[in-house]
Amino acid sequence: MTTPVIELRGATKRFPATGSGTHTAVRDLTLTVAPGEFVAVVGPTGCGKSTTLSLVSGLEAASSGDVLVRGEPVRRIPSGVGYMFQSDAVLPWRSVLDNVAAGPRYRGVGKREARSRAHAWVERVGLGGFAGYYPHQLSGGMRKRVALAQTLVNEPEILLMDEPFSALDVQTRALMQDELLRLWAGTGAAVVFVTHDLEEAIALADTVVVMTASPATVKATFPVPLERPRDVEEVRLTPEFLEIYREVWDSLRTEVAKAREEASRVG
Structure with missing residues (x-):
């Protein structure tokens, strides 16, 4: 069997809570990502999806459990990791090239x-x-292209993406999804892509991971047996896509409802 490039074994992350005590962001996370695999992570708002990326990237240390990259425990930011955030990380005083x-x-x-x-x-x-x-001087879509180039120029073995296209309009977002698939193809990089958009997750990924309401853990994992290369707009119209969507949504909607109920209770 192929050794996972990313592996979480019962990983839990706690943060100090306001006032006193602790807040558990994710609990008992168990997840593996193979070399070259594109994994999309979906779950309710605030459930801990971004925290999962922080654990893999070494930006946050697990409170308990194990986080491994290439079989080694993550103690710092591992080599060969690229991270694309929701907000652009472009420097305003530098040109696109620089x-x-x-x-x-x-x-x-x-x-x-x-x-x-x-x-x-x-x-x-x-x-x-x-x-x-x-x-x-650039549009939002052009800035995202710069951010992609910034990330991929370093030839990462692991690409972590935290809702990178969420701020774009629908048309530009679809173009960037196709652009990502085109640029990723053939690189051999493993991708972990966090999104709130289930259609985006299925259109892009080899595997969709559904996380529970906070504190998050992995509820279910769904393979996406859609052929590559993919045109994200075309693939959304196929019966196979709709079948996968219904299956994943049946799992996800329960967690979304739990998160809404909890938000209403706290509010």
């Missing part, structure tokens, strides 16, 4: 080589004519 070149430069790559790699990725994301532009 934003993309920044990652390789921080990793010790010479200026000429870093700019060469950055130029190739700026071209790949369709921004070749905008290399000298600054973030304030």
Whole structure:
């Protein structure tokens, strides 16, 4: 069997609560991700999906249980991990090209080589004519392309994505989903993609993981046996997609209802 590139074994994360005590964000998480696998994580708002990414990335340490990357316990940010946040991480005082070149430069790559790699990725994301532009001169979709190039220029083995397209309009979001699949294909990178959008999860992923209402744990895992390459708009219209959607939603909607009831009670 293939050794998982990511493995969580009974991982729990607690934070200090307001006033006193602790808040459990996730509990007893058990999850594996194989090399090259695209895993989408869905669950109710505030259930701990982003915390899961923080544990894998080393930005947060587990309170108990094990978090492993390539079979090694995560003690710090592992090498070969790219993280794409919901908010753009572009630097406003740098051009598109220099934003993309920044990652390789921080990793010790010479200026000429870093700019060469950055130029190739700026071209790949369709921004070749905008290399000298600054973030304030770009549309939201173009900024997301810069963020993708920033992440992929470092050739990550693991790509963590926290609702990266949620702020985009519907049309631009669909374009970026297709762009992500095109750029990811053939890289061999494992992807963990957090989203509130079940359609997005199924259209992109090999596997959809449903998490419970807070504190989150893995409720169910669903394979997505849709052929690749995929056109996200076309695949949504197929009977196979609708069948998978109904199956996953049957599991997810119970947790969404629990989360709403808890929010109403606390409110």
